[in-house]
Amino acid sequence: MASILITCRQAHALLSGQRDATLGWRQRLRLRIHLLGCDACAIVGRNLALLGRAVRALDLHAGD
Amino acid sequence: MARPVDSEPAAGDAGQLLGALRPTLLRLARLQLRNEAWAEDAVSETLLAAVEGLRGFDRRSQLRTWVVGILKHKIIDQFRRSGREVSLDAQAEVDGGDDLEELFAADGHRAAPPVDWGDPQGSLERTEFFAVLQACLDQLPAALARAFLLREWMGFETADICKELQVTSTNCFVMLYRARMRLRECLEARWFAGEAPTRHG
Numbered sequence: 001m002a003s004i005l006i007t008c009r010q011a012h013a014l015l016s017g018q019r020d021a022t023l024g025w026r027q028r029l030r031l032r033i034h035l036l037g038c039d040a041c042a043i044v045g046r047n048l049a050l051l052g053r054a055v056r057a058l059d060l061h062a063g064d
Numbered sequence: 065m066a067r068p069v070d071s072e073p074a075a076g077d078a079g080q081l082l083g084a085l086r087p088t089l090l091r092l093a094r095l096q097l098r099n100e101a102w103a104e105d106a107v108s109e110t111l112l113a114a115v116e117g118l119r120g121f122d123r124r125s126q127l128r129t130w131v132v133g134i135l136k137h138k139i140i141d142q143f144r145r146s147g148r149e150v151s152l153d154a155q156a157e158v159d160g161g162d163d164l165e166e167l168f169a170a171d172g173h174r175a176a177p178p179v180d181w182g183d184p185q186g187s188l189e190r191t192e193f194f195a196v197l198q199a200c201l202d203q204l205p206a207a208l209a210r211a212f213l214l215r216e217w218m219g220f221e222t223a224d225i226c227k228e229l230q231v232t233s234t235n236c237f238v239m240l241y242r243a244r245m246r247l248r249e250c251l252e253a254r255w256f257a258g259e260a261p262t263r264h265g
Binding site for chain 1: 128129171173184187191193197216248252
């Protein structure tokens with residue numbers, strides 16, 4: 001984990017992890033750098049944000 | 065905004081409103097608890113608490129939000145009563161080792177690019193979308209659904225979720241990660257890639 005460059009697999013774990021805890025600055029930096037060059041992970045990050053919003057909206061929309 | 069003098073609902077009226085909410089409450093409780101008997105108990109306790117608290121409740125437009133809030137507390141009570149069983153499910157899930165291998169190539173990069181969901185705001189206004197979301201949650205292993213909903217629906221801190229489920233914090237993160245990736249795949253396959261109902265404008 002010494003390298004500043006990470007794989008999509010590692011980036012996915014950080015994209016999920018940042019929704020559960022504050023990432024350390026090294027992890028944040030690695031993720032940011034990865035996202036600069038990786039559209040796929042950027043999309044997944046946006047998807048996870050939407051997933052969170054959608055689940056909170058279950059209060060109003062579930063079961064209908 | 066001033067409260068109208070006659071805003072307190074008549075008892076029969078309020079009972080009807082609460083009764084109409086029961087199927088929704090049951091659906092939410094089932095999603096989170098994954099156990100029919102526990103869900104029935106949590107909903108019964110919720111309706112009882114709502115009936116008892118209704119006299120002091122004067123914002124009828126927010127009745128649903130208020131009752132769902134009560135339900136969330138009752139769900140937590142139920143988790144605490146069923147701690148051992150919930151913990152065993154979580155442990156089995158962690159030991160089961162779903163590594164989502166198919167998502168990544170051997171070098172750790174994505175095997176197939178994800179579909180861009182575009183502007184998904186339109187989806188959040190559609191009842192059909194929430195039916196798909198609920199179906200995707202139903203497909204998750206129970207332990208993953210519980211962890212994920214504790215976090216993203218009920219807003220628990222991750223440390224508290226680990227405590228409720230009695231798993232280490234590493235395993236907690238692993239479960240949340242697996243849940244999100246499975247849900248993302250499911251929504252993509254069943255909603256965003258299929259009918260792609262994005263509305264523009």
